[in-house]
Amino acid sequence: MSSTEKIHPSISQATGHAVSKKAYHHGDLRAALIEATRQLVEEKGPDSFSVSEACRRAGVSTAAPYKHFKDKTEMLVATVLEGMVRHRNKMLSALEGVPEGSTERITAIGMEYVAFALNEPGIFRLKFGGFTDRIADPRLEESGQQSFGILLTEVAKCLGEPGITDEVRRRGFLLWSFVHGLSFILRDKGLAEKGGDFELYALLEEIAERMLR
Amino acid sequence: MSSTEKIHPSISQATGHAVSKKAYHHGDLRAALIEATRQLVEEKGPDSFSVSEACRRAGVSTAAPYKHFKDKTEMLVATVLEGMVRHRNKMLSALEGVPEGSTERITAIGMEYVAFALNEPGIFRLKFGGFTDRIADPRLEESGQQSFGILLTEVAKCLGEPGITDEVRRRGFLLWSFVHGLSFILRDKGLAEKGGDFELYALLEEIAERMLR
DNA sequence: TCATCAAGTTAGCATCTCTAACATATGTTA
DNA sequence: TAACATATGTTAGAGATGCTAACTTGATGA
Numbered sequence: 001m002s003s004t005e006k007i008h009p010s011i012s013q014a015t016g017h018a019v020s021k022k023a024y025h026h027g028d029l030r031a032a033l034i035e036a037t038r039q040l041v042e043e044k045g046p047d048s049f050s051v052s053e054a055c056r057r058a059g060v061s062t063a064a065p066y067k068h069f070k071d072k073t074e075m076l077v078a079t080v081l082e083g084m085v086r087h088r089n090k091m092l093s094a095l096e097g098v099p100e101g102s103t104e105r106i107t108a109i110g111m112e113y114v115a116f117a118l119n120e121p122g123i124f125r126l127k128f129g130g131f132t133d134r135i136a137d138p139r140l141e142e143s144g145q146q147s148f149g150i151l152l153t154e155v156a157k158c159l160g161e162p163g164i165t166d167e168v169r170r171r172g173f174l175l176w177s178f179v180h181g182l183s184f185i186l187r188d189k190g191l192a193e194k195g196g197d198f199e200l201y202a203l204l205e206e207i208a209e210r211m212l213r
Numbered sequence: 214m215s216s217t218e219k220i221h222p223s224i225s226q227a228t229g230h231a232v233s234k235k236a237y238h239h240g241d242l243r244a245a246l247i248e249a250t251r252q253l254v255e256e257k258g259p260d261s262f263s264v265s266e267a268c269r270r271a272g273v274s275t276a277a278p279y280k281h282f283k284d285k286t287e288m289l290v291a292t293v294l295e296g297m298v299r300h301r302n303k304m305l306s307a308l309e310g311v312p313e314g315s316t317e318r319i320t321a322i323g324m325e326y327v328a329f330a331l332n333e334p335g336i337f338r339l340k341f342g343g344f345t346d347r348i349a350d351p352r353l354e355e356s357g358q359q360s361f362g363i364l365l366t367e368v369a370k371c372l373g374e375p376g377i378t379d380e381v382r383r384r385g386f387l388l389w390s391f392v393h394g395l396s397f398i399l400r401d402k403g404l405a406e407k408g409g410d411f412e413l414y415a416l417l418e419e420i421a422e423r424m425l426r
Numbered sequence: 427t428c429a430t431c432a433a434g435t436t437a438g439c440a441t442c443t444c445t446a447a448c449a450t451a452t453g454t455t456a
Numbered sequence: 457t458a459a460c461a462t463a464t465g466t467t468a469g470a471g472a473t474g475c476t477a478a479c480t481t482g483a484t485g486a
Binding site (some may be wrong): 005047097128170172175176177178179181182183184185188203206207210211213 | 260293341385386387389390391392393394395396397398401411416419423424426
């Protein structure tokens with residue numbers, strides 16, 4: 001698929017928007033713009049992203065996005081939200097088949113977390129390291145909490161706690177901090193320099209054990 | 214001090230530049246622009262920073278910076294480098310008076326790391342979470358390695374290892390990941406929500422113990 | 427059928443980065 | 457000391473961008 005090809009998704013599923021806005025002129029410009037934004041953020045980096053270029057890629061005028069998004073920031077937020085949904089779903093499916101209450105479940109979540117950072121570094125940066133100064137969007141906040149909740153549930157089972165106790169929250173916070181930092185470092189350094197030295201899975205296992213012991 | 218006051222530092226010390234460029238028209242425009250950049254990055258956030266505004270604050274035309282920096286990115290890099298020097302010096306002075314080979318030294322470094330992230334979130338973001346897509350400057354890389362070296366030295370002493378062995382590197386990497394992630398999370402959430410729940414120093418102590426045991 | 431409204435368009439303003447051409451201070455050298 | 461070379465600044469302007477206003481078009485439903 002050529003990178004300059006216009007984007008015309010048939011149906012907007014990921015946006016979670018009213019089906020009523022589905023097919024006017026473009027088909028689903030909102031979804032197309034989100035996809036163009038996602039591509040550009042990965043190709044050029046979040047800082048070099050421009051609305052104009054997304055418009056060119058979606059094959060519409062530069063004024064068109066403003067019928068769907070308040071401004072550039074909202075466009076990025078929508079794109080990040082879409083990414084977070086994918087991220088969460090990946091984490092959940094990574095848990096399938098892994099024994100309940102085992103530390104491997106924690107490790108699996110961590111692997112998926114790091115994988116997302118490495119596979120979609122642009123979105124990852126927008127989501128986390130990103131533009132807190134530009135956005136304090138409650139939807140991003142909430143979406144993050146949901147993902148954190150998945151981890152906490154697993155930690156509770158691992159520790160044999162009855163629910164999300166203070167201790168669970170504390171351990172979860174420590175684990176999250178570690179995996180979060182690891183993701184950033186690996187993403188920044190590139191897998192070559194740091195990931196080559198250590199086996200990622202072994203690293204995450206060791207951490208899970210040290211933290212949950 | 215008014216935020217619109219012009220910046221006229223008497224002597225450029227932090228830039229580490231040839232003294233020959235000290236006093237032409239402005240005094241030391243290079244240093245003044247770095248300071249203006251630093252202020253703006255903290256006030257408006259790294260994404261909203263503009264060269265024009267830095268010029269206004271330094272009281273020069275918008276073309277003036279290009280006599281000192283190749284482009285906007287180089288201006289930001291110079292500002293981040295200056296911040297990294299300050300950061301490293303703070304870490305080093307945090308070690309003074311703390312017993313050699315104690316885990317408190319590790320904790321002290323961690324505290325300083327987190328403090329920098331919280332006190333200078335804009336620079337911290339540019340330095341790390343920041344604009345890897347825009348910059349892969351070798352000077353930033355090297356400066357980061359130097360800071361990491363400080364940590365590794367302390368880890369080696371803590372573990373009683375003869376030098377920077379593979380095991381030291383591994384533990385140091387784990388510790389760094391954790392503190393790095395913690396800094397990001399605390400910075401993003403704001404101290405209120407997360408830092409309120411846990412005592413930062415205690416958290417870092419616990420981590421140091423779990424990691425170095 | 428036709429009025430309404432959603433979703434596009436074009437035109438244009440304000441701002442931004444960066445360059446070219448010009449102006450001036452400084453320090454050097456004949 | 458006069459003239460030159462260079463560092464450092466200025467003004468003017470090209471090209472890109474974010475966003476708005478005003479207009480056009482096409483789908484939907486009374």
